[in-house]
Amino acid sequence: MKKTLVVAALALLASMTVAHAEEVKVAVAANFYKPLQVLVKNYQQSSSDQVMLSVGSTGKLYAQIVNGAPFDIFLAADQKRPRKLVKAHVAVAGSEFTYAKGRLIFWSKQPKLIDGSERYLKEGKFNKLALANPKAAPYGAAAVATLKKLGLYNRLKDKFVFGQNIGQTYSYVSYGNVQQGFVALSQVYRNGKISTGSGWIVPNHYYPAIRQDAVLLSKSADNQAAKKFLAYLQSPKAKQIIHSFGYDVSDK
Structure with missing residues (x-):
């Protein structure tokens, strides 16, 4: 009987963990795809959230987002497109930051x-x-x-x-x-x-500085998993990984 109760408790705990796991859809510029794969692997060592990646040119991803593509986060290879999304109220004002300089x-x-x-x-x-x-x-x-x-x-x-x-x-x-x-x-x-x-x-x-900005998209303004992943990208551990791929991660 005790064994049955333990198994049932473990099953309930597992179901609760799955229930709290969320999915984060990230549109990422092609240059950052390999680093992001490493970052996601590191992130998921301590998070049950699933991070799904869609890769392409910044211009094409921007066009998809404007046309309603179901992304939560945009990791661009410039600052211009994230700023345009904020100005058009497609992205959350104040959420953008430079995650890398290419x-x-x-x-x-x-x-x-x-x-x-x-x-x-x-x-x-x-x-x-x-x-x-x-x-x-x-x-x-x-x-x-x-x-x-x-x-x-x-x-x-x-x-x-x-x-x-x-x-x-x-x-x-x-x-x-x-x-x-x-x-x-x-x-x-x-x-x-x-x-x-x-x-x-x-x-x-x-060449002009390649300041690569991240931004939270407006449709996901209340997506806590997306916010947590953006916070992770600004952490010392994430910056260390990004720098190992040749990016500048200084604040200047």
């Missing part, structure tokens, strides 16, 4: 091809150059700004191969469809160094 790298999967400087890029002895669509992806806009800063845009523009977002751009280069291109540093950087291939980390002053 870095750009000119990268190739081929080791030793790029010597850590802009020399190979300036030589231009290649047929294709991958970059994300600058109209939809902030990292693509940063690549264009870099090329203009170096005076290379007009000379190289006929070689551009555009990815819909930085994730697709990375795929072009990592699978060898294009030998080199501009990708997010976070895609090829782990624990203080480029983890694979070769590249030139573009100096910050070559």
Whole structure:
């Protein structure tokens, strides 16, 4: 009889835990997808809430949100779209914050091809150059700004191969469809160094700062699970993980 009561109590406790678990739907810019997977895994070690991810370019995710996509949180690759959502009352005023500052790298999967400087890029002895669509992806806009800063845009523009977002751009280069291109540093950087291939980390002053903002969407203003996850993203542990992928997490 006692054993039956214990089993029943455990079953009730399990059902209560499941009942209190909530689902958080996050729209995330492609550059931050890999770091966010690690963050979610860490977060769910201490939370029963389920974090569901939808990845794409900032521009396309923004359009989906404006058209009523059922997301709770938007992790953009810029500040412009979250601010526009707040202004349009689609996102909660005061909920936005910069969760990371992105870095750009000119990268190739081929080791030793790029010597850590802009020399190979300036030589231009290649047929294709991958970059994300600058109209939809902030990292693509940063690549264009870099090329203009170096005076290379007009000379190289006929070689551009555009990815819909930085994730697709990375795929072009990592699978060898294009030998080199501009990708997010976070895609090829782990624990203080480029983890694979070769590249030139573009100096910050070559392109406008890529301040990536998070925002809570208005339809989820009372979603406590979404609020808890946003709070976690601002925690020291989360910032440590984000920094390990090459992002700047300073408050300046």
